[in-house]
Protein backbone atom coordinates (compact mmCIF):
# COMPACT_ATOMS: atom_id res chain seq x y z
CA UNK A 1 0.00 0.00 0.00
CA UNK A 2 1.64 3.24 -1.10
CA UNK A 3 2.08 5.31 2.02
CA UNK A 4 2.88 8.97 2.48
CA UNK A 5 4.07 10.43 5.77
CA UNK A 6 3.05 14.07 5.57
CA UNK A 7 4.37 16.90 7.74
CA UNK A 8 2.40 20.15 7.85
CA UNK A 9 4.23 23.10 9.44
CA UNK A 10 2.57 26.23 10.80
CA UNK A 11 3.12 28.88 8.15
CA UNK A 12 1.23 32.06 8.75
CA UNK A 13 1.79 35.61 7.49
CA UNK A 14 5.33 34.78 6.43
CA UNK A 15 6.18 33.22 9.82
CA UNK A 16 7.41 29.64 9.52
CA UNK A 17 6.96 27.47 12.59
CA UNK A 18 7.17 23.73 13.25
CA UNK A 19 9.38 23.35 10.20
CA UNK A 20 11.36 20.55 11.82
CA UNK A 21 10.02 17.09 11.09
CA UNK A 22 9.67 15.06 14.30
CA UNK A 23 12.42 12.44 14.58
CA UNK A 24 9.79 9.73 14.83
CA UNK A 25 8.66 10.27 11.25
CA UNK A 26 12.12 9.24 10.01
CA UNK A 27 12.20 6.07 12.11
CA UNK A 28 8.65 5.15 11.07
CA UNK A 29 9.58 5.65 7.41
CA UNK A 30 12.72 3.55 7.75
CA UNK A 31 10.87 0.79 9.62
CA UNK A 32 8.15 0.61 6.95
CA UNK A 33 10.75 0.74 4.18
CA UNK A 34 12.66 -2.15 5.75
CA UNK A 35 9.40 -4.06 5.83
CA UNK A 36 8.89 -3.57 2.08
CA UNK A 37 6.29 -0.82 2.26
CA UNK A 38 6.47 1.79 -0.49
CA UNK A 39 6.80 4.88 1.71
CA UNK A 40 7.99 8.48 1.38
CA UNK A 41 7.96 11.55 3.61
CA UNK A 42 6.73 14.89 2.28
CA UNK A 43 7.27 18.24 4.01
CA UNK A 44 4.38 20.30 2.68
CA UNK A 45 5.91 23.65 3.65
CA UNK A 46 9.25 22.99 1.93
CA UNK A 47 7.46 21.65 -1.14
CA UNK A 48 5.42 24.86 -1.39
CA UNK A 49 8.60 26.94 -0.99
CA UNK A 50 10.26 25.05 -3.83
CA UNK A 51 7.24 25.09 -6.08
CA UNK A 52 4.63 27.73 -5.34
CA UNK A 53 2.06 26.06 -7.56
CA UNK A 54 2.49 22.68 -5.86
CA UNK A 55 -0.87 20.93 -5.82
CA UNK A 56 -1.09 18.36 -3.02
CA UNK A 57 -4.22 16.79 -4.42
CA UNK A 58 -2.64 16.21 -7.83
CA UNK A 59 0.54 14.91 -6.19
CA UNK A 60 -1.41 12.34 -4.17
CA UNK A 61 -3.38 11.16 -7.18
CA UNK A 62 -0.40 11.07 -9.53
CA UNK A 63 1.64 9.01 -7.04
CA UNK A 64 -1.35 6.78 -6.21
CA UNK A 65 -0.95 7.10 -2.47
CA UNK A 66 -3.55 5.08 -0.60
CA UNK A 67 -2.70 5.93 2.99
CA UNK A 68 -1.53 9.24 4.39
CA UNK A 69 -0.19 9.52 7.90
CA UNK A 70 0.17 13.03 9.33
CA UNK A 71 1.94 14.03 12.51
CA UNK A 72 0.09 16.22 15.00
CA UNK A 73 2.98 16.29 17.36
CA UNK A 74 3.00 19.92 18.46
CA UNK A 75 -0.33 21.58 19.10
CA UNK A 76 0.73 24.56 16.96
CA UNK A 77 0.29 22.30 13.93
CA UNK A 78 -3.33 21.57 14.80
CA UNK A 79 -5.19 24.13 12.69
CA UNK A 80 -3.26 23.76 9.46
CA UNK A 81 -2.99 19.97 9.70
CA UNK A 82 -6.74 19.54 10.18
CA UNK A 83 -7.42 21.92 7.29
CA UNK A 84 -5.10 19.84 5.13
CA UNK A 85 -6.78 16.57 6.16
CA UNK A 86 -10.19 17.98 5.22
CA UNK A 87 -8.82 19.19 1.91
CA UNK A 88 -7.32 15.77 1.09
CA UNK A 89 -10.50 13.90 2.00
CA UNK A 90 -12.75 16.25 0.07
CA UNK A 91 -10.71 15.57 -3.07
CA UNK A 92 -9.87 11.90 -2.48
CA UNK A 93 -12.53 10.39 -0.20
CA UNK A 94 -11.01 6.90 -0.43
CA UNK A 95 -7.65 7.92 0.98
CA UNK A 96 -7.07 6.51 4.45
CA UNK A 97 -6.02 9.15 6.94
CA UNK A 98 -3.99 8.26 10.02
CA UNK A 99 -2.67 10.74 12.57
CA UNK A 100 -0.10 10.31 15.34
CA UNK A 101 2.29 12.27 17.56
CA UNK A 102 2.06 13.63 21.10
CA UNK A 103 -0.95 15.94 20.63
CA UNK A 104 -2.83 13.40 18.48
CA UNK A 105 -2.21 10.73 21.14
CA UNK A 106 -3.51 13.00 23.88
CA UNK A 107 -6.65 14.00 21.99
CA UNK A 108 -7.28 10.66 20.19
CA UNK A 109 -10.84 10.30 21.40
CA UNK A 110 -11.89 13.85 20.53
CA UNK A 111 -10.20 13.66 17.12
CA UNK A 112 -12.18 10.57 16.15
CA UNK A 113 -15.43 11.90 17.62
CA UNK A 114 -15.31 15.28 15.94
CA UNK A 115 -13.28 14.96 12.74
CA UNK A 116 -14.86 12.32 10.47
CA UNK A 117 -12.07 12.75 7.92
CA UNK A 118 -9.61 11.07 10.34
CA UNK A 119 -9.85 7.28 10.06
CA UNK A 120 -7.26 6.16 12.59
CA UNK A 121 -5.16 7.57 15.41
CA UNK A 122 -2.01 5.85 16.59
CA UNK A 123 -1.30 6.59 20.24
CA UNK A 124 2.31 6.63 21.37
CA UNK A 125 5.02 4.95 19.36
CA UNK A 126 3.98 4.37 15.78
CA UNK A 127 6.36 2.09 13.89
CA UNK A 128 4.88 -1.34 14.50
CA UNK A 129 1.19 -0.28 14.85
CA UNK A 130 1.35 1.51 11.49
CA UNK A 131 2.92 -1.49 9.79
CA UNK A 132 0.22 -3.74 11.26
CA UNK A 133 -2.48 -1.33 10.12
CA UNK A 134 -1.12 -1.23 6.57
CA UNK A 135 -0.97 -5.05 6.48
CA UNK A 136 -4.56 -5.29 7.77
CA UNK A 137 -5.79 -2.84 5.14
CA UNK A 138 -3.86 -4.62 2.39
CA UNK A 139 -5.39 -7.95 3.37
CA UNK A 140 -8.86 -6.45 3.09
CA UNK A 141 -9.78 -8.18 6.32
CA UNK A 142 -10.20 -4.90 8.07
CA UNK A 143 -9.89 -6.40 11.46
CA UNK A 144 -8.16 -3.94 13.69
CA UNK A 145 -8.85 -5.18 17.19
CA UNK A 146 -5.41 -6.73 17.68
CA UNK A 147 -3.38 -3.80 16.44
CA UNK A 148 -1.64 -2.23 19.42
CA UNK A 149 -1.97 1.48 20.21
CA UNK A 150 -4.66 1.97 17.54
CA UNK A 151 -7.81 4.08 17.94
CA UNK A 152 -10.57 3.87 15.35
CA UNK A 153 -14.30 3.94 14.76
CA UNK A 154 -16.63 0.99 14.66
CA UNK A 155 -19.85 2.42 13.29
CA UNK A 156 -20.58 5.21 15.75
CA UNK A 157 -18.36 3.95 18.55
CA UNK A 158 -14.75 4.80 19.17
CA UNK A 159 -12.48 1.92 20.01
CA UNK A 160 -9.11 2.41 21.73
CA UNK A 161 -6.98 -0.72 21.55
CA UNK A 162 -4.61 -1.29 24.43
CA UNK A 163 -1.17 0.28 24.33
CA UNK A 164 1.14 -2.71 24.21
CA UNK A 165 3.74 -1.51 21.76
CA UNK A 166 6.65 0.34 23.36
CA UNK A 167 10.05 1.03 21.90
CA UNK A 168 13.42 0.51 23.53
CA UNK A 169 17.08 0.62 22.53
CA UNK A 170 16.87 -2.93 21.15
CA UNK A 171 13.95 -2.09 18.89
CA UNK A 172 15.82 0.84 17.36
CA UNK A 173 19.12 -1.01 16.95
CA UNK A 174 18.56 -1.70 13.26
CA UNK A 175 16.31 1.27 12.50
CA UNK A 176 17.79 4.45 11.11
CA UNK A 177 16.79 7.97 12.05
CA UNK A 178 18.88 9.26 9.18
CA UNK A 179 17.58 7.48 6.09
CA UNK A 180 16.98 10.90 4.59
CA UNK A 181 16.48 9.62 1.06
CA UNK A 182 12.96 8.69 2.10
CA UNK A 183 12.22 12.42 2.46
CA UNK A 184 11.23 13.99 -0.84
CA UNK A 185 13.64 16.87 -1.59
CA UNK A 186 15.71 16.13 1.52
CA UNK A 187 18.51 18.38 0.24
CA UNK A 188 16.16 21.38 0.18
CA UNK A 189 14.94 20.51 3.67
CA UNK A 190 18.43 20.50 5.13
CA UNK A 191 19.85 23.50 3.35
CA UNK A 192 17.14 25.77 4.72
CA UNK A 193 16.85 27.47 8.06
CA UNK A 194 14.22 25.41 9.84
CA UNK A 195 14.30 26.62 13.37
CA UNK A 196 15.94 29.49 15.18
CA UNK A 197 14.84 29.34 18.78
CA UNK A 198 17.53 31.76 19.77
CA UNK A 199 18.99 34.70 18.02
CA UNK A 200 21.84 36.88 19.22
CA UNK A 201 21.80 39.23 16.26
CA UNK A 202 20.71 42.37 18.13
CA UNK A 203 23.30 41.97 20.82
CA UNK A 204 26.24 40.39 19.05
CA UNK A 205 25.48 41.29 15.44
CA UNK A 206 25.25 37.63 14.47
CA UNK A 207 22.01 36.00 13.57
CA UNK A 208 22.54 32.65 15.18
CA UNK A 209 20.57 30.71 12.67
CA UNK A 210 21.77 27.41 11.45
CA UNK A 211 21.10 25.30 8.42
CA UNK A 212 22.15 21.73 7.69
CA UNK A 213 20.98 20.69 11.12
CA UNK A 214 20.23 17.20 12.33
CA UNK A 215 17.67 17.45 15.16
CA UNK A 216 18.55 14.26 16.90
CA UNK A 217 18.03 12.81 20.36
CA UNK A 218 19.91 9.55 20.93
CA UNK A 219 17.16 8.19 23.15
CA UNK A 220 13.65 8.83 24.43
CA UNK A 221 11.87 10.00 27.56
CA UNK A 222 13.05 12.13 30.48
CA UNK A 223 13.57 11.41 34.19
CA UNK A 224 12.48 14.90 35.23
CA UNK A 225 8.99 16.28 35.72
CA UNK A 226 8.94 19.99 34.90
CA UNK A 227 5.31 20.87 35.51
CA UNK A 228 4.79 22.56 32.13
CA UNK A 229 6.31 19.75 30.04
CA UNK A 230 4.21 17.35 27.98
CA UNK A 231 6.72 14.56 28.50
CA UNK A 232 4.77 13.92 31.74
CA UNK A 233 1.82 12.38 29.93
CA UNK A 234 3.81 10.79 27.13
CA UNK A 235 6.31 8.89 29.22
CA UNK A 236 3.61 7.80 31.69
CA UNK A 237 1.50 6.34 28.88
CA UNK A 238 3.93 5.36 26.14
CA UNK A 239 7.50 4.95 27.44
CA UNK A 240 7.61 1.74 29.39
CA UNK A 241 10.88 2.27 31.23
CA UNK A 242 11.32 2.32 34.97
CA UNK A 243 13.61 5.32 34.76
CA UNK A 244 11.29 7.09 32.30
CA UNK A 245 13.95 7.21 29.58
CA UNK A 246 16.47 5.18 27.62
CA UNK A 247 19.47 5.87 25.41
CA UNK A 248 20.00 4.30 22.01
CA UNK A 249 23.07 2.08 21.79
CA UNK A 250 26.28 3.97 21.07
CA UNK A 251 26.65 2.00 17.84
CA UNK A 252 23.28 3.17 16.56
CA UNK A 253 23.80 6.80 17.61
CA UNK A 254 27.24 6.87 15.96
CA UNK A 255 25.77 5.37 12.81
CA UNK A 256 22.98 8.02 12.69
CA UNK A 257 25.42 10.90 13.24
CA UNK A 258 27.95 9.61 10.69
CA UNK A 259 25.22 8.97 8.18
CA UNK A 260 23.81 12.48 8.61
CA UNK A 261 27.31 13.89 8.08
CA UNK A 262 27.53 11.95 4.82
CA UNK A 263 24.60 14.15 3.71
CA UNK A 264 26.79 17.17 4.59
CA UNK A 265 24.76 17.89 7.69
CA UNK A 266 27.19 19.57 10.03
CA UNK A 267 25.03 20.87 12.88
CA UNK A 268 23.88 18.44 15.53
CA UNK A 269 21.04 19.68 17.75
CA UNK A 270 20.44 17.51 20.81
CA UNK A 271 17.63 18.15 23.32
CA UNK A 272 17.88 15.01 25.38
CA UNK A 273 19.94 15.13 28.55
CA UNK A 274 18.60 12.72 31.15
CA UNK A 275 21.85 11.91 32.99
CA UNK A 276 23.48 14.78 34.95
CA UNK A 277 26.86 13.03 34.72
CA UNK A 278 26.57 12.72 30.92
CA UNK A 279 28.70 9.56 30.85
CA UNK A 280 26.85 8.38 27.74
CA UNK A 281 27.66 11.57 25.84
CA UNK A 282 31.30 11.62 26.87
CA UNK A 283 31.63 8.05 25.53
CA UNK A 284 29.62 8.84 22.41
CA UNK A 285 31.77 11.87 21.56
CA UNK A 286 34.96 9.85 22.21
CA UNK A 287 33.83 7.11 19.89
CA UNK A 288 32.89 9.33 16.96
CA UNK A 289 35.37 8.80 14.13
CA UNK A 290 38.39 11.09 14.05
CA UNK A 291 37.36 12.26 10.60
CA UNK A 292 34.42 14.13 12.25
CA UNK A 293 36.58 15.79 14.88
CA UNK A 294 35.88 19.54 14.98
CA UNK A 295 33.76 19.29 11.82
CA UNK A 296 30.35 19.42 13.49
CA UNK A 297 28.72 22.23 15.42
CA UNK A 298 26.96 20.82 18.49
CA UNK A 299 23.95 22.64 19.93
CA UNK A 300 23.10 20.92 23.18
CA UNK A 301 20.26 21.59 25.63
CA UNK A 302 21.66 21.04 29.12
CA UNK A 303 18.90 19.93 31.48
CA UNK A 304 21.30 20.29 34.42
CA UNK A 305 24.42 22.43 34.81
CA UNK A 306 27.27 21.02 32.72
CA UNK A 307 30.32 19.62 34.48
CA UNK A 308 33.79 20.66 33.39
CA UNK A 309 34.45 17.11 32.10
CA UNK A 310 31.48 17.42 29.75
CA UNK A 311 32.48 20.89 28.57
CA UNK A 312 36.02 19.62 27.85
CA UNK A 313 34.60 16.70 25.90
CA UNK A 314 32.38 19.00 23.81
CA UNK A 315 35.17 21.43 23.03
CA UNK A 316 37.63 18.73 22.06
CA UNK A 317 35.26 17.00 19.64
CA UNK A 318 33.08 19.74 18.19
CA UNK A 319 33.55 23.05 16.45
CA UNK A 320 34.31 26.21 18.43
CA UNK A 321 30.96 27.70 17.44
CA UNK A 322 29.16 24.97 19.38
CA UNK A 323 26.56 26.12 21.89
CA UNK A 324 25.36 24.88 25.25
CA UNK A 325 21.84 25.97 26.14
CA UNK A 326 20.67 26.28 29.72
CA UNK A 327 17.03 26.96 30.55
CA UNK A 328 16.82 28.58 33.95
CA UNK A 329 13.27 29.92 33.40
CA UNK A 330 13.13 32.22 36.44
CA UNK A 331 15.36 34.34 38.62
CA UNK A 332 13.70 32.93 41.74
CA UNK A 333 15.39 29.88 43.25
CA UNK A 334 12.17 29.20 45.15
CA UNK A 335 10.00 29.13 42.01
CA UNK A 336 12.58 27.01 40.16
CA UNK A 337 12.29 24.46 42.95
CA UNK A 338 8.49 24.49 42.84
CA UNK A 339 8.26 23.83 39.09
CA UNK A 340 10.26 20.59 39.41
CA UNK A 341 13.02 21.67 37.10
CA UNK A 342 16.27 19.79 37.60
CA UNK A 343 17.40 22.10 40.36
CA UNK A 344 20.25 24.58 40.58
CA UNK A 345 20.48 27.93 42.33
CA UNK A 346 21.30 31.25 40.69
CA UNK A 347 24.62 31.18 42.50
CA UNK A 348 25.47 27.70 41.15
CA UNK A 349 24.53 28.81 37.65
CA UNK A 350 26.79 31.84 37.74
CA UNK A 351 29.71 29.78 39.09
CA UNK A 352 29.16 27.25 36.34
CA UNK A 353 28.97 29.93 33.61
CA UNK A 354 32.24 31.45 34.79
CA UNK A 355 33.92 28.08 34.38
CA UNK A 356 32.43 27.38 30.95
CA UNK A 357 33.40 30.81 29.68
CA UNK A 358 37.07 29.77 29.79
CA UNK A 359 36.39 27.34 26.96
CA UNK A 360 35.84 28.09 23.27
CA UNK A 361 32.10 27.58 23.36
CA UNK A 362 28.92 29.66 23.14
CA UNK A 363 26.38 29.72 25.93
CA UNK A 364 22.73 30.56 25.57
CA UNK A 365 20.33 31.05 28.47
CA UNK A 366 16.54 30.88 28.36
CA UNK A 367 14.61 32.98 30.84
CA UNK A 368 10.91 33.46 31.32
CA UNK A 369 8.39 34.90 33.73
CA UNK A 370 4.90 34.05 34.90
CA UNK A 371 5.33 30.49 36.07
CA UNK A 372 2.99 29.09 38.71
CA UNK A 373 3.97 30.28 42.20
CA UNK A 374 5.72 33.29 40.67
CA UNK A 375 4.51 36.66 41.99
CA UNK A 376 5.04 40.13 40.63
CA UNK A 377 7.71 40.61 43.36
CA UNK A 378 9.76 37.86 41.69
CA UNK A 379 10.14 40.01 38.60
CA UNK A 380 12.95 41.88 40.37
CA UNK A 381 14.84 38.62 40.92
CA UNK A 382 14.61 37.71 37.26
CA UNK A 383 15.73 41.20 36.27
CA UNK A 384 18.68 40.94 38.66
CA UNK A 385 19.87 37.59 37.31
CA UNK A 386 19.40 38.90 33.78
CA UNK A 387 21.70 41.83 34.58
CA UNK A 388 24.25 39.58 36.26
CA UNK A 389 24.41 37.24 33.27
CA UNK A 390 24.57 40.16 30.85
CA UNK A 391 27.62 41.50 32.73
CA UNK A 392 29.41 38.17 32.15
CA UNK A 393 29.49 39.11 28.44
CA UNK A 394 29.14 36.96 25.34
CA UNK A 395 26.26 34.95 26.70
CA UNK A 396 23.17 34.92 24.52
CA UNK A 397 19.86 35.25 26.32
CA UNK A 398 16.34 34.58 25.07
CA UNK A 399 13.39 35.76 27.11
CA UNK A 400 10.09 34.19 26.16
CA UNK A 401 6.82 33.12 27.71
CA UNK A 402 6.32 29.45 28.45
CA UNK A 403 3.45 27.91 26.53
CA UNK A 404 1.82 25.24 28.62
CA UNK A 405 2.30 21.85 26.97
CA UNK A 406 -0.59 19.52 26.23
CA UNK A 407 -0.49 16.67 28.76
CA UNK A 408 1.83 18.47 31.18
CA UNK A 409 1.05 18.38 34.92
CA UNK A 410 -0.03 22.02 34.74
CA UNK A 411 -2.41 21.14 31.91
CA UNK A 412 -3.82 18.05 33.59
CA UNK A 413 -4.01 19.34 37.18
CA UNK A 414 -4.33 23.12 36.89
CA UNK A 415 -5.84 23.65 40.34
CA UNK A 416 -2.87 21.92 41.97
CA UNK A 417 -0.65 24.59 40.46
CA UNK A 418 -3.11 27.47 40.87
CA UNK A 419 -3.43 28.09 37.15
CA UNK A 420 -6.35 28.33 34.72
CA UNK A 421 -5.78 26.84 31.31
CA UNK A 422 -7.42 28.66 28.46
CA UNK A 423 -8.00 25.76 26.06
CA UNK A 424 -8.91 22.26 27.15
CA UNK A 425 -10.15 20.71 23.96
CA UNK A 426 -8.39 19.97 20.71
CA UNK A 427 -11.08 21.96 18.91
CA UNK A 428 -10.07 25.10 20.87
CA UNK A 429 -6.47 24.79 19.76
CA UNK A 430 -7.38 23.95 16.17
CA UNK A 431 -9.52 27.04 15.73
CA UNK A 432 -6.71 29.55 15.62
CA UNK A 433 -3.04 30.02 14.85
CA UNK A 434 -1.23 29.36 18.12
CA UNK A 435 1.19 32.16 18.91
CA UNK A 436 4.63 32.01 20.51
CA UNK A 437 3.89 35.25 22.26
CA UNK A 438 1.17 33.89 24.48
CA UNK A 439 1.00 31.50 27.43
CA UNK A 440 -2.58 30.19 27.12
CA UNK A 441 -2.81 30.16 30.92
CA UNK A 442 -3.01 32.56 33.82
CA UNK A 443 -1.96 32.01 37.41
CA UNK A 444 -3.52 33.07 40.71
CA UNK A 445 -1.01 35.90 40.89
CA UNK A 446 -0.65 36.96 37.26
CA UNK A 447 -2.98 37.32 34.30
CA UNK A 448 -1.78 36.41 30.83
CA UNK A 449 -1.46 40.13 30.04
CA UNK A 450 0.64 40.69 33.20
CA UNK A 451 2.94 37.87 32.16
CA UNK A 452 3.34 39.12 28.59
CA UNK A 453 3.97 42.70 29.73
CA UNK A 454 6.64 41.53 32.15
CA UNK A 455 8.30 39.50 29.40
CA UNK A 456 8.30 42.64 27.25
CA UNK A 457 9.96 44.67 30.04
CA UNK A 458 12.62 42.00 30.53
CA UNK A 459 13.31 41.99 26.80
CA UNK A 460 13.53 45.77 26.72
CA UNK A 461 16.01 45.86 29.55
CA UNK A 462 18.15 43.23 27.83
CA UNK A 463 18.05 44.71 24.36
Ligand code: SF4
Pocket residue numbers: 222223224225226229230231303341342
Ligand atom coordinates in the same frame (compact mmCIF):
# COMPACT_ATOMS: atom_id res chain seq x y z
S1 SF4 B 1 11.26 20.34 30.11
FE1 SF4 B 1 11.88 19.15 31.96
S2 SF4 B 1 10.64 17.27 31.91
FE2 SF4 B 1 10.56 18.20 29.87
S3 SF4 B 1 12.17 17.22 28.67
FE3 SF4 B 1 13.05 19.10 29.54
S4 SF4 B 1 13.94 18.49 31.51
FE4 SF4 B 1 12.56 16.83 30.87
